[in-house]
Each structure stands twice: as structure tokens, then as C-alpha cells.
Amino acid sequence: AGEWVVDELEAVNDKTGQVYFTGRMDTPLERHLYVTDLEGSKPQRLTDRDGMHGISFSRDASIYVDSSSTANRPTQVSLHSADGKQLTWLEENALDENHPLTPYLSDWVEPEFGTITNDDGIDLHYRLYKPAELKGKHPVIVYLYGGPHAQVVNNAWGGNRGLLMQHWVSKGYVVFSIDNRGSNYRGKAFEEPIYKAMGSVEVDDQVSGVKFLHTLPYVDKERIGVYGHSYGGYMTLMSMFKAGDYFKAGVSGAPVTTWRLYDTHYTERYMGNPNTDSDAYEASSVFPYAEGLQGPLLIYHGMADDNVLFTHSTKLYKHLQDAAKPFEVMDYPGKKHSIRGKQTGIHLYHTITNFFDRHFDVK
Known part of the structure; x- marks a missing residue:
């Protein structure tokens, strides 16, 4: 769609x-419903509320959910005619006196959204919670x-993770996230730098985020500190191993440690064939950088785990032990x-939470 x-297609x-479709014409941070015609007229936005919208049309395209x-607003479900007019609430989920979140709203912290520019001149979106x-x-x-x-x-x-962040903020933490190159909804040019190079520009952009925090x-x-799960666990390891001067402590959940052990249909789409692109696989593994752990x-x-197999972590445990690098473990049987x-x-x-509290002296 050009710039967005x-x-x-809904x-x-x-x-x-x-023609009804969802997209990011207004901002990459929100998904809205738009309508155009088969002649290619300018799209018109139909969703009037801010935020993320998931749309499901009737077969004749006359109404949608x-x-x-x-x-800051939990999921609401509404029924609309095809012109966007709301017909009724299916689940209003209003934050009234009976809502389970209401007792905590006085302590609720709304996030700030903004952009920074990385060293390559590319704008990156961030979200910031502060006490x-x-x-x-x-x-x-x-x-x-x-x-x-x-x-x-x-x-x-x-x-649940958003509520966890609220808990962290209530304890005095600043909670920060940034979407690095390689992530979604910014177009092909934004995503393709990680092709055959996972664990590279992503870390660079996360470091750009930390440099912003330093200001x-x-x-x-x-x-x-840094925390992530799955690819985020992999990113935590890469950030700790390659940029330990910026990230002082890390929690890595269910991490990929070598792409040779991950699903073929996912990995080869981004990393190529391990038989012909072995150098890329080696450079994208965490093991060559583990000595950098500080x-x-x-x-x-x-x-x-039948997605990221447990052997990813056990191989890293042995590698770190052989390198005499101390680390902590919490594995979950079954x-x-x-x-x-x-x-x-x-x-x-x-x-x-207790890990960060201990190492950052938070009571």
C-alpha cells in the first residue's frame, strides 16, 4: 500500500x-478497518475508536463484529453495519464499579509512545512506562x-504481561520496549535487514533504545535489565552477550540458541538453507558470543516445550558451564x-520479578 x-482483506x-480491509494507514501502532472500491478510490476509515481492531464480516459483507x-482499555466487542455504524455492544466490558480492574485504576500508569532515530537514520517506535x-x-x-x-x-x-508491567512500575521500575528492524507492520524494507542475519541489527536497535534511556x-x-521470551529470549541472550555494557542483567525465556535446531519452515524462510548458508547460521547462533556475558x-x-525444544537451553547451560560463566536457571517440568x-x-x-529485585536492589 505504499507508505503503510x-x-x-476482510x-x-x-x-x-x-472492498473492506484492515491496515495501518493512520499509524503502525493501530489496526483499523477501511473501505475502498474496485476502482481504487481513496480508502475511508470505518473504525472510530482508537486502538487495535480485529474484524469479522458476515458472508454478504453487510455487517461485521x-x-x-x-x-488502557480491555477488549470490547461490538456489532456494526458495513458503513461503520455501531448497532449494539456484544461485550461492552466497561470499566465500571463492577469491573475486576476498577480497584486498581487509581494506580494505573498509561504508557507514553514515541519514536527515536537509530544510528542508520531509521525511526523506531517505543513504549515507555514510568512510575x-x-x-x-x-x-x-x-x-x-x-x-x-x-x-x-x-x-x-x-x-497478563501488560499487568505484569504495571506491577513493575508500581515497584519503581521504568518499563521500556522498542520495535527494532525486522519486526512487523513497517513494510518489507524495515523487516528484510535480518534476512540471513538474525541477532544483528535487532541488537543494534535495542542498544539505540538504551542510549535513549541514558538521556x-x-x-x-x-x-x-532486559527480558524476553521465545525470540525475545534469544534476543535477551544476544543483548547480554553482545552488548553487556548496556544491559546489566537479563531474563531469557525459552530461547532459541541455534537456528539449526528450530522449525525448518520458519527458519529457512529467514535464514536460508543451513547446508549452503552455514556461515549465516553460525553468526546467528548465541554460542560464538557467550564469552561476552558480564x-x-x-x-x-x-x-x-515442543516449539523451542528444551535442548536449546541445555546446550547453552553446558556451554556456559564449560566457559565458567555463572548463570541462574528455573526450568518447568511438563x-x-x-x-x-x-x-x-x-x-x-x-x-x-525477584531476579531483577535482587540484582537491582529493589525492595
């Missing part, structure tokens, strides 16, 4: 010639993912990639 990304009305949220009361220098947790076809910085409800008067640059590192993994289960999730979030 089309997410999905419906076509054969009788009127109208809109599931929408923002970073309501700024007193002196605050520690930071950088939450990242960084991989292709994914986005962290957006105006959408954050679910904030309330940030303690000696207490900047700060405290916690690795956790579900031992029944758990798969997402470490599901209410009590297990509570245990995991406590483990992550």
Missing part, C-alpha cells in the same frame, strides 16, 4: 463493489521480542512453550 501496511461486496482494545512518582534514579526493565512478523509496541491491551534524567543506566543472567524453559497454568504463571512472574 495492509494487514488483511470482505468484498460483489453487489456494491466495495469488531473486537477492539487499547493499551507516577519519580524519585532519583530508577531501574529499567526492557521488554523485547524483536523477531519477524511480531510487534511489541502498539496501542493494544497487553493481557532520561530519572533512569539509572547501571540498572538496566551481568547476571536467568534462563527459564518448559521442559516439554510445561510447554508458553509455561501455561495459573499457579505456574504466578510462580514464573514472581521468579522474573
